[in-house]
Amino acid sequence: MAEPALVDVAERAAGYLGAYVHIPFCEAICPYCDFAVVSGRDGEVVRYLSAVVKEISSSEPIRPVDAVFVGGGTPSHVTGLADVLDAIRKRHGIARDAEITLEANPEDWSDDKAVDLRAAGFTRVSFGAQSYDPIVLDYLGRRHTADQIDLAVTSVKRAGFNSVSLDLIFGSPIESDRSWSGTLERAVGIDPDHISTYALTVERGTELSRLVNRGATAPDADVQAQRYEMAEEYLGGAGYRRYEVSNYARPGHECRYNLTAWAQGEYMAFGMGAHGHLGGVRFRNVRKLDAYLDAIERDAIARAGEEWIGGANGDRADGSDEERVVLGLRRTSGIAMDDVAASFLRHPAGGRLVEAGVIAARNGRLVVLKPLLTDEVCASFLASRS
Ligand code: SF4
Numbered sequence: 001m002a003e004p005a006l007v008d009v010a011e012r013a014a015g016y017l018g019a020y021v022h023i024p025f026c027e028a029i030c031p032y033c034d035f036a037v038v039s040g041r042d043g044e045v046v047r048y049l050s051a052v053v054k055e056i057s058s059s060e061p062i063r064p065v066d067a068v069f070v071g072g073g074t075p076s077h078v079t080g081l082a083d084v085l086d087a088i089r090k091r092h093g094i095a096r097d098a099e100i101t102l103e104a105n106p107e108d109w110s111d112d113k114a115v116d117l118r119a120a121g122f123t124r125v126s127f128g129a130q131s132y133d134p135i136v137l138d139y140l141g142r143r144h145t146a147d148q149i150d151l152a153v154t155s156v157k158r159a160g161f162n163s164v165s166l167d168l169i170f171g172s173p174i175e176s177d178r179s180w181s182g183t184l185e186r187a188v189g190i191d192p193d194h195i196s197t198y199a200l201t202v203e204r205g206t207e208l209s210r211l212v213n214r215g216a217t218a219p220d221a222d223v224q225a226q227r228y229e230m231a232e233e234y235l236g237g238a239g240y241r242r243y244e245v246s247n248y249a250r251p252g253h254e255c256r257y258n259l260t261a262w263a264q265g266e267y268m269a270f271g272m273g274a275h276g277h278l279g280g281v282r283f284r285n286v287r288k289l290d291a292y293l294d295a296i297e298r299d300a301i302a303r304a305g306e307e308w309i310g311g312a313n314g315d316r317a318d319g320s321d322e323e324r325v326v327l328g329l330r331r332t333s334g335i336a337m338d339d340v341a342a343s344f345l346r347h348p349a350g351g352r353l354v355e356a357g358v359i360a361a362r363n364g365r366l367v368v369l370k371p372l373l374t375d376e377v378c379a380s381f382l383a384s385r386s
Pocket of ligand 1: 025026027028029030033034035037072073074105128
């Protein structure tokens with residue numbers, strides 16, 4: 001059977017409805033992590049999941065969801081996620097062919113957990129593998145071994161999930177070319193359906209940033225660019241299609257939830273720190289555990305803020321156009337060549353990027369040819385609109 005074209009895969013997602021559920025609990029906080037997470041608060045798991053179920057059950061019913069993403073934090077660190085899926089099912093429905101993803105850490109995984117989560121309805125597991133090199137795993141503060149990654153992936157396959165994905169991090173200062181190529185080889189060797197590769201970044205407020213501020217070596221952007229290219233070449237050669245700046249999949253295993261977000265589709269959001277997009281409004285929940293629990297238990301909403309973007313139901317606002325380009329250009333298939341894209345190409349900034357071979361018009365689409373420069377392309381586009 002012919003592989004589905006990436007353009008079709010990307011554009012179909014605009015019509016999906018997603019649901020994001022945030023599970024913030026982690027065994028310990030990794031030094032580079034700036035997500036909305038807590039550790040040492042496991043005593044609140046039951047209370048938190050009840051609050052999430054309550055938030056879901058009191059949300060405005062929309063329609064059956066096409067993609068659920070239970071992310072974190074470390075969802076595999078807690079039990080009771082079947083109740084969360086049940087609440088979504090009861091309130092909104094879940095489409096028969098929905099993708100239902102769970103983020104997991106390899107050290108939490110077991111065959112029993114795989115069977116239970118598959119029975120609860122999860123169809124996809126995304127593991128925070130990060131590296132197969134024990135020295136890099138240690139530097140990143142991870143608590144699993146390389147062998148645990150392989151055992152977890154094998155267990156997921158045996159339990160009959162549709163897809164399994166590995167997240168990998170490259171470009172830490174102690175990593176070598178050999179270490180990164182070894183990680184890529186071992187990752188491909190266990191044959192996941194999907195692989196995400198992210199450059200290590202130093203985010204403000206993290207332990208890593210404190211260390212770097214005190215003189216520890218920071219990641220080197222040029223080295224990271226070279227490691228990115230190593231990944232692209234190796235994974236492409238192994239039959240993975242890059243469909244977004246950092247994401248590769250066997251055809252048919254692209255992450256539907258993420259594609260929905262990049263296509264400016266709609267998604268609900270539940271849990272602390274969760275972000276959603278509905279009816280032309282982007283919104284986010286409070287980022288602190290106690291504030292979230294307090295709001296939901298008082299029958300209040302847990303929103304920290306919202307922003308009108310426009311774009312729903314054909315009602316396009318300027319913000320929607322800009323966001324559509326910035327999100328859409330992350331995809332290998334780019335964006336449709338409409339008036340906004342065409343005017344960027346006519347603008348001197350767009351023209352310079354075409355001449356430099358960074359962007360191009362191809363088959364009625366505007367695409368980024370050098371994915372590492374996507375942020376620069378987007379900044380240039382936004383500047384051309386001001
Ligand atoms: S396990 Fe994941 S979410 Fe938790 S602290 Fe580490 S990187 Fe952050």
